[in-house]
Amino acid sequence: MNIYIYNCSNTFNYGSMMMGENFISYFNKITGTKNNYYLETVEEINIKRIIEATGINEIYSVGMNSLFKEELNKYDYMFSYMKFKKVISGFANGIDLVIVLGGDDFTEYYGWKSPIVNGIKLNLLKKEGLKVVMFGQTMGPYHSFRKPIMKQLLSKIDKIYPRDPITYNYLKEFGLKNISITDDLALLPLSKQELKEKTKKYITYCPSELIYRYSKEGNRQDWIDFNLFMIDKIMNKYKDKKLVLLAHVLKPEHVDDRIIVNELYGLVKHKYMDRIIIENNEMYPYGVRNYIQQSLFTISSRMHPVVSSIQCEIPAIALSYSSKYWGIIDERYGLGEYIIDVRYLSYDEMKEKFVCLMDKIELEYEPIQQKIKNKNKLANENIMQTLREIVDLDDGK
Template structure:
């Protein structure tokens, strides 16, 4: 039996990355005729329990305990952590008796989150890819800037790269001069292993199918603007406009948290701020879903709504996967590549990165334009979504087939 080590899957309270992990394990297991086991980098035993709840009972999954980084921000702690990441983590992986190493996407290999520190991760990939097969799965890679672009060219050349959008493919070809990659799509477009057509989990919240709109305000507001008050007030204005829209007079609004950890980017923080600014009358049509869910449960809630407005991309993917429109507030190229170009839903993307978009009121204005577009073209959109998602599902599963052939 082959052992697959899976990295960048730590946090099952980020439903997006959790969905990708579930589908990678589920579909590779089916493809391999049950001849693989998985050692997964997870933050806790609780995360392992949550993963097992979303997988078939006979899949062998264990927690990969990698050397923990030191706490603290002192210079000594930073130097020690650099050593742990460069030396200890590589040794932890090589000593695990693995058949292959998988590093899951989506956009960890970009500078949106870790800035220049991404080079440490790329260096680790470079060194490991000389020793074992390394698969970068479901990735949006880059963009990189300045001297880091040249290093990325070198560090990625030996890895098996599986991209999730065609814009990223253009970037690798033109900027990094890399041509040896596999163009696929986001793993979350596939059915989750616990996803069923007749699920009715959403009814636990006294919701009726197509009778509510889902809002997913991202707790990572700094990706959009450093003006938190304007960010929150913009979401509140969107709520007001939906509640007062004659075409949505009897609809409820669901405020859904899609990322619950780490604490500093918990969507519930923003949801609580929004709720505190609504009147008692307005709150009568608001349903807040703040509790810890599994991705299959979150998808059931999203997919049975009328449409979604979201700052979390995988909430949009769940909506599309269930053939429902989603308006995405975009802060990175992944939205343009996956949703705009490959899914052909650019009309549902709102450019939202930067203070000017929020201070000018353009985010709210553009979102309201998109809402009107959805309501006026709903049937056309749902038919188009169903067709295009079907194509991306087929594309997504091809990466699993190719990985299995190489491990």
């Protein structure tokens, strides 16, 4: 089977890489065959990294937007949707299945134009007879004139798999029939993930160069000050632990977490000496999980380090800036009380809650782990069932 994968073009966003590598690894296991996977990317290194992480060689690089002709603009897609123009590339004729991996790019968090244009593009592929599946999505809400447009576009997709109940219920109320709930692909073990002893010798923190832009109050310096507060509280409370400052997104440059990781390290390294570990080099997601498995708990301003922490059965404190955290961590796992939502809390409120959550994790450590373990079993079963459904969907074409 020839499978085209959207949204795995950047393996230096470890969350995206985990979803991509797990889809490829587990889909091969489900089908029992060596499928060919075509990943959009502008850098060949991303393909090499996926091959290294999965051990699967049938993964190939294609340019961005390869299912369509070159040098198109948004109006070309609209004209094609109205049957005035042909925009599908010859390469698309050899593709059996199109997978749109999750993320939140079909929300309006980052603007409303992109979901519409991408929805039109997926509909054009459908009109050419390709099977199109959206896997692990956080979607909506849509507003104003976009509501009927997005409902029409999304209703034509073969199958949409939201990764959380908030999205699923929204799409159901939206009137879509082609939906089934699943779980985030990163909740599955990675191919090269080692089973490490839970030594609890670390506390892993994944800061974000993005999140302060969504905070209720304050600029970047206020966010740095809040981070320093958390670090001081951790280092004074857990004098036998080492703090790992780990960059989870390295590209693109404007959201490179190494910027804030390096800055924080520079501000605290002399104060805490060898108790601070900095991980700002290129890694594989399984390397990240090696740290997490040996941590007492995880803190993250990115969602997927929290997802990895859940997969490793390690408690986590999530610093949230969108509903996707609540959909997975709260609705799916019942761990919403460990979310600090920066959109609604002042810095003083966040500081108070952070201190309380460290105490709460200590008091409820084993019950948290047992809850995660039980939910992980259900998530694994659900994802594997979803993959089987996708195989059946393609067999029925």
